[in-house]
Amino acid sequence: MPQMSSVPIAWRLQQPRYRLIGTICTKCNTSYFPPRSLCQTCRDKGKIEKHKFPGTGKILTYTVIRIAPEGFAEFAPYAIAIIELEPGVTVAGQVVGDPEQVKTGRKVKTTFRRMYTDGKDGLLQYGMKWELLDQ
């Protein structure tokens, strides 16, 4: 996973990863995550600004990873879910805790966690994961 340990990429992804910051076109009120610098509807007539999404969402679909890719084995088994932040805006993320409890439709909120540990001497990468809210 060479990309995971790239220092410049990790730095550029900080705002979306740390604080769920995307963008919004204030002309047509469409929000984007991950952030886009060009509105898909208004194109160059749009007006794009930073937009902080609230730290809650709903699970649209999920899968349980039992055999994890390199660098994520310590977390297995774990659930990766597609989470709806706002109508039409989704993000993929790891749901912490028991993957057996993860269900479509459940509400989740962000929790700040370590995403990836690059060996014994590389970068530690942080960001938002998701935890289930009480039903």
Next chain:
Amino acid sequence: MSSIGIVGYGAYVPRFRISVEEIARVWNQDAQTISNGLMVKEKSVPDKDEDTITLSVEAGRNALARAGIDPTEIGALYIGSESHPYAVKPSGTVVAEALGLPNRLMLADFEFACKAGTAAMQVCYGFVKGGVIDYGMAIGADTAQGRPGDALEYTAAAGAGAFIIGKDPVVTLDHTASFTSDTTDFWRREGQDYPRHGSRFTGEPAYFRHVVSSSEQLLNETGYKPADFAYVVLHMPNGKFPTVASKKLGFTPDQLKTGLTVTRMGNCYSGSSPVGLTAVLDIAQPGEKIFMTSYGSGAGSDSFIFTVTDKILAVRDKAKKTEQYLADKKNIDYATYARLRGKLKV
């Protein structure tokens, strides 16, 4: 002069717990004797992806929610811990970015064993009082490790307490003073996984001398008596030490019990007295006074006198309370614990 103190506070305690009974079972020791001796039932255990940085972000978010201020108004962030994830690269930089603090920010990681978090509170207080900043955030956080089989393994836990210090507070910080000496009761050399300690030496000349001297010093300087306080919070390496020290100082068990969070979550080192203080702030009434003394090996203690204002009633429900964190738990067995804490080296 307008008063200075805590404008927002927050705690974070990881969800997993392991009981003293379960640890004693593995090492073939008498659980009841150990649990009674330490006055600790179970301790908190961080998840695989939790560390001092993530705990600090969660506690800091709660403090910001209660303070109700724009994060960009904060002028300083100091995090006290003995488990900063990087040896070189400040934890605070990640935490500041995650909390949305501004780039015009004074920042450093603090270390003074278990009292680095309260030292951070003192520094923020000084800067606000001196007019250098409007708000400063101080965090005490740790994911403490004990060597498998060592006595510390029963209590070494994880947790964080965060405080935003500023003017127009919900709790005024009326007085603070410290007591410091060169006393080596507990240490960890660079590159070592686990700390070492002076066993019985950690009690009398270390914890008790510093906690009692610092507390008596501040009481004498201010003229207050233990009976003037509704609550007392002392550093909690276990339940027994603060129980004995508070009695020596003339406090009653009733004054101590609310902040004695160690019995249900263990010792979260730099987060210990800070988390105890958050538990008190969750229920204290306007007008009540709080006395707090931390302890850091090496050694030193910071003492504080706080007064709760009526503004606290409007902020305390804006974030998850410490009691909720303590109640919201999942018990695990030793095998799971060893896996989570990376104690099995293969």
